[in-house]
Amino acid sequence: MSTVQPVCKGCGQAIWGNYLRALGATWHPEHFLCAGCGQAIQGTSFQVHQGSPYHVECYRRQIAPHCVYCDKPLMGEYLVDYWGQKFCREHEKQFAHCAYCGRLVSPEQQESGAQAVRCPICRSTAIETSSEAKPLFSHVIRWMNAQGLMYNNLKLSLDLCGRAHLADLLREGNVGHSLGATTSAMYTQNGRLVRTEINGIAVLQGLPAILFQGVTVHELGHVWLIVAGAHDLPPWAEEGFCELLSYRYYVEANTPESRYHSTSKERNPDPIYGEGFRRMRQLSDRVGFPRLIESLRTTGNLPVVRG
Template identity: 60%
Template sequence: MVAPKQQERGAETVRCPICRADAVETMEEAKPLYSRVVHWLNSEGLTYNNLPLKLELCNRAKLAQLLHERHGSHSLGVTTSTTYAQDGRIVRTEVSGVAILHGLPKILFQGVTLHELGHVWLIVHDILDLPTWGEEGFCELLSYRYYQHLNTPEANYYASSIEKNPNSVYSDGFRRLHALTEKYGFPRLLTILNTTKQLPR
């Protein structure tokens, strides 16, 4: 609970002073964090073919509009893309960027951004036919690995939240992708995904 005197006037959510002080509210705050996660992804073997990606911070109303409600109202980010179809078949998907809810704590902002950049990587490499649990599980795995890389109490809390996500698409998907990583190793898992466009069995 946040004491009434400590609450922000007109805010979308109630945040304690500590979270408020650590929040990513502006693009000036977001850009270096965005660069940091892209650099980490590159070091993990994920490349984006020099695709220029736009980062956008938005409020809940704009985020819901971008989501078209397809992930429910609790999503914290979305990948913005355009899909082209012909005769009912997807011909190609073009990514324009990622949009992240403003006001997230810095570490959570990085984790959400990583998740969305996971979707971007799959699209850029034409990995478009994964089951929903596979796609979301892969993206959750990226965030989880980053939180483990940071290894701070806050990051470990968010990693634990991924493990305990009540949405089974995300939590089961994460567990299955984590098991594949244990079996094949992360670099080989990426190679298999990139070459076969499918998850290994």
């Protein structure tokens, strides 16, 4: 009765005597070599990278990714954020998240006295003054016009405001969400709306530039709906339409940050903003964006889809 002699994967020769099993193969002990230093791996502890074995220390020095926050080699389980940044699991609970991009912000990176946590990247493009906001506001208006949204010579104004003032505007019943508001006054007579006076839009101070633009697009969407006379849309349709505009702006910008915000809209679980956006996007895809705009402009309502 014959037995099959094990063959060393390292040298391709039959093994007579001691051998070891690793990585689904058999090896002469002296031929099970570290891909990092070329020396034999003694004992049972080793790391594998792209199918090759490494001494634990060689893997740590040459292969292991390092935590983006503490620079520690990541030898076991670790986390990866939306941006592809790798970091130690424990930092997820130790550090705050940036309010605008979701990146972790270590204590030494945080601003003292800030009302919202901002990472250095978002802080680097933050719109803090009216002079910084003005050219972006003009660019957004031109973009809205190119989408077919005209404002009938309405004087459009922007108020760059703090959180307290924005919260006051929202409490007063103006349309908007936590980052912006559309300020207007509605005049009724005998229960009927007779006139709507638009005061302008307000956007939170300190937003990173691309988010500032996306919020501005959203709020100008509300202004356009008022100008077009689309007063009777359900909340999901009105907010969904404005979110669709903002989404289209982000997609066209096509930067890493704009893609983050467009993806956030796609995944938003909110029944008004998230589900409203998805319903309006589906409607736009079905009838075409120009027809959606034309229906809102001429009838004040969404287009009728048959069949």
